Amino acid sequence: MSERTTDEPTTDEPIRDEPITEEPTAVELTKTAPDTGEEPGGPGRSGRPGAASVPVRRRRSPALVAGCVLVGLIVAVALVSLFWVPYAPDDTTGGRLMSPGLPHLLGTDKLGRDLLTQLMTGARIALEAGLGAIAIGTALGLCAGLAAGFATRWLDDTLSTLLDVLIAFPTLLLAMLMVAARSASLSSAVLAIGFAMTAVVARLTRILVKRVLAQDYITAARTSGTSWPRVITGHVLPNIWPTLVVNLAQQFGLAVMTEASLSFLGLGAPPPNASWGRMLHEAQATVFTAPTGVIAPGVLLVMLVVGVNLIADGLRDALDPTRRRTR
Amino acid sequence: MNVPDPSMPEPHMPEPQASGTHGPVPHVPDTQIDGKVPEVETPEAKTAEVETPGAVISGAETPEAKVLDVTGLTIRTDQGRALVSDLSFSIAAGSRLGLVGESGSGKSLTALAVLGLLPPGMTASGSVVLRAATDGIGTEVIGATEQRLTGLRGRAATVVFQEPLTALDPLMRIGGQIAEPLRRRRGLRGAALRRAVEESLDQVRLPEPDRIIRAYPHEISGGQRQRVALAMALACEPALLIADEPTTALDVTVQAEVLALLDGLVAQRDMALLFVSHDLAVVSAVTDHVLVLKDGSAVESGSVDDILRRSRHPYTRDLVDSARHLESALERIVR
Numbered sequence A: 001m002s003e004r005t006t007d008e009p010t011t012d013e014p015i016r017d018e019p020i021t022e023e024p025t026a027v028e029l030t031k032t033a034p035d036t037g038e039e040p041g042g043p044g045r046s047g048r049p050g051a052a053s054v055p056v057r058r059r060r061s062p063a064l065v066a067g068c069v070l071v072g073l074i075v076a077v078a079l080v081s082l083f084w085v086p087y088a089p090d091d092t093t094g095g096r097l098m099s100p101g102l103p104h105l106l107g108t109d110k111l112g113r114d115l116l117t118q119l120m121t122g123a124r125i126a127l128e129a130g131l132g133a134i135a136i137g138t139a140l141g142l143c144a145g146l147a148a149g150f151a152t153r154w155l156d157d158t159l160s161t162l163l164d165v166l167i168a169f170p171t172l173l174l175a176m177l178m179v180a181a182r183s184a185s186l187s188s189a190v191l192a193i194g195f196a197m198t199a200v201v202a203r204l205t206r207i208l209v210k211r212v213l214a215q216d217y218i219t220a221a222r223t224s225g226t227s228w229p230r231v232i233t234g235h236v237l238p239n240i241w242p243t244l245v246v247n248l249a250q251q252f253g254l255a256v257m258t259e260a261s262l263s264f265l266g267l268g269a270p271p272p273n274a275s276w277g278r279m280l281h282e283a284q285a286t287v288f289t290a291p292t293g294v295i296a297p298g299v300l301l302v303m304l305v306v307g308v309n310l311i312a313d314g315l316r317d318a319l320d321p322t323r324r325r326t327r
Numbered sequence B: 001m002n003v004p005d006p007s008m009p010e011p012h013m014p015e016p017q018a019s020g021t022h023g024p025v026p027h028v029p030d031t032q033i034d035g036k037v038p039e040v041e042t043p044e045a046k047t048a049e050v051e052t053p054g055a056v057i058s059g060a061e062t063p064e065a066k067v068l069d070v071t072g073l074t075i076r077t078d079q080g081r082a083l084v085s086d087l088s089f090s091i092a093a094g095s096r097l098g099l100v101g102e103s104g105s106g107k108s109l110t111a112l113a114v115l116g117l118l119p120p121g122m123t124a125s126g127s128v129v130l131r132a133a134t135d136g137i138g139t140e141v142i143g144a145t146e147q148r149l150t151g152l153r154g155r156a157a158t159v160v161f162q163e164p165l166t167a168l169d170p171l172m173r174i175g176g177q178i179a180e181p182l183r184r185r186r187g188l189r190g191a192a193l194r195r196a197v198e199e200s201l202d203q204v205r206l207p208e209p210d211r212i213i214r215a216y217p218h219e220i221s222g223g224q225r226q227r228v229a230l231a232m233a234l235a236c237e238p239a240l241l242i243a244d245e246p247t248t249a250l251d252v253t254v255q256a257e258v259l260a261l262l263d264g265l266v267a268q269r270d271m272a273l274l275f276v277s278h279d280l281a282v283v284s285a286v287t288d289h290v291l292v293l294k295d296g297s298a299v300e301s302g303s304v305d306d307i308l309r310r311s312r313h314p315y316t317r318d319l320v321d322s323a324r325h326l327e328s329a330l331e332r333i334v335r
């Protein structure tokens, strides 16, 4: 988050940089323009009186930091699980329902499998589910939303109706159809969640695109001969991006939750690939005798979902330069 | 439909604008209303009928090429209501025309129709011929393809809008926004582009280029924003600059400065200017010829002096009166 690109006059693109980068220095804005005699901010006209008289200084939002820490922990665990787990996922040599201790740090489940191993694998599956669904939802949803946003009345109405139907369609039903058509697997679950998310992303994109297209700066850009592709990449996408990214982060949390629910119902990744949702399902009968089996995946699930939502909140401010000094 | 013989120099057509008064001499932007003897000539004169949309029309045989030729322009909503009806005017290269009328009279729609940028649902009929001054080739805007219009916009004409805060992309730094037309029009990249951006800012007398280039639109003042918008328009190097109430959103002192700047820069570059305003006093500061618009129709046209002294229409007299009021108010503030 903290790397920055400083604009050098010698680089190929010296002017435009990404809105995410930080200011190299606090820009001095307090001086009044000497030649013009104009008040910075313009009396009552700028919409933000006095905004320009405050030095631009980026403050890292606490929400963003907390979110990154939470999500970072889960990501680290998932990465470690790719190379090392304490036991093999299908190793049932441990005693049944052992309490936390040695040699099974977090104990075992009712089949004698190591809980820590399952939790680590579950972290990987949760992230895969979230990222996979986001990838599908963003790719398809952005295209459909842009198409609807630019479309003629007739096509727009058709697409909007389709999207409304898809949004009303329960994700659970979609997942069951997907499992019936393919098999119960992580990819089936991800496809179902991704399609459901496509509708949400497309509808949001459509609204955002319509709103941006009605803005004066789009007309202004076109009056100077900016082509449509350039208007889209240069003005439309950058202006819908902040809202979209925040929404996608929230959708990521939702996708992780949905995958857990689907696995809980047996519509997710089959054993021995432990998903947190399936761990919860398997441990629910022994909640009182071996509570770790429920508490541990539950806590991790909450950590991940809260983490991405905190990141979403943090991004909201970080991505929009007009909001940076509002707190 | 009389298609004129291209060999004939259209002898029946009077020269609509006396462009001699608008040479490279910068205009003094005091809102002077009474003044010189008017050269009464009406811009109503009908010119060649151009039927094919997007057609290339040679303008080489006319003694003074028109950068804009509007004939019988009518703009309708999708319900068929006419917002602008049967409007005709033309602007010769390097000359100026004021488009005056109360709010809602269709001035902005006319300006947008010239560039083929009407809001969705609205349709234009009639003829709008734009001609990029250098090559003398005219293009019919109405019915032209988007691709053709994209090539024409900026080069033949561009617009400075009323509200600079909304006309600038809020999430793009000022430098990037000015660089866009420079990159497209002059093919500049890298350090050369950066230098051109700084020159642009200098031309519109914006100080501290380093700060402005890195600033977002909300971080600079209203007057500075309009200077940026002007710099962007000038970077397109258009044959015709359309200024749609460019100073209305600014307060009075800044208004005078921006007006003087616009006036000087347009004169310096020998650009044609279509100046749109509800305010006759402001219009008279930059141009001598005006077209008065009411409810989408031309009510009167001629030189500013003529309109001021002998306005035939009560509507025009109202505009004149309010202009006089504003002028005296201005004098009280400035003096």
Ligand SMILES: Nc1ncnc2c1ncn2[C@@H]1O[C@H](COP(=O)(O)OP(=O)(O)O)[C@@H](O)[C@H]1O
Binding pocket: B077, B083, B101, B102, B103, B104, B105, B106, B107, B108, B109, B110, B119
């Ligand atoms: N997008 C639009 N949809 C419907 N009507 C519009 C739209 N824009 C302008 N109009 C109408 O067209 C008329 C002329 O508008 P406009 O050209 O903006 O006036 P002016 O610039 O002279 O103040 C007004 O009556 C206005 O209500």
Ligand SMILES: [Mg+2]
Binding pocket: B107, B108, B244, B245
């Ligand atoms: Mg207007």
